[in-house]
Amino acid sequence: MVVTAELIREKLLKELAAVHVDVEDTSPNRCAASFKALIVSSRFEGKALLQRHRLVNGVLAEELKEVHAFEQKTLTPQQWETQKPQ
């Protein structure tokens, strides 16, 4: 399976009903070895950080077997509003 930033993005948008997802390939040659994601979803509301990350890891279970590293930032729409650079 070839994991791409776009594939990860599509999956998170769909399965977490995310309102915003940014995925960046952070491997040196953009060789899909590591990714960094910002995920904004109302599914994170009322969930501690660990639970949010577990939710994301669950959605990407297959993909994460292939990659070396996956950085994630998980925000609720409300947190996203206040943290968004104006």
Next chain:
Amino acid sequence: MNHLVRASARCLRPASLLWRRAVPVVPVPVVPVGRFLSAATDMQQTLGEMVKKDKVVVFIKGTPAQPMCGFSNAVIQILRMHGVEDYAAYNVLDDQDLRQGIKEFSNWPTIPQVYINSEFLGGCDILLQMHQNGDLVEELNKLGIRSALVEAETESK
């Protein structure tokens, strides 16, 4: 019968304490342990004991003196900043069974992994965010570890 006791106990994590205590009071025929406990199960029990043995336990790539991955290094540096020196670090690169075993044990796909007070705290991102929002200071406080960052702040006042 014995293997049933074990099999059902295994489902309840942490199982290691549970069934070991149960063995002396239930008179069952002695069977070779290896027949029913696979290597993977042994590893899961060992991990249960490893995370209990020390207050702060990290599973990293490399050693604290020589981390082999930026994310493992970040974990080490965060602990160092808080003055946490007394922790156990296990190098998953030394042992493929450990590397795979800890992922299953924590149900977490990546290394590094951090345990505080026998509880899974998270990976690098979570530790970093807890460091940034002050939660880490509180977690350490619960263990009776006063963060060096708090110490420094008090002194400068």
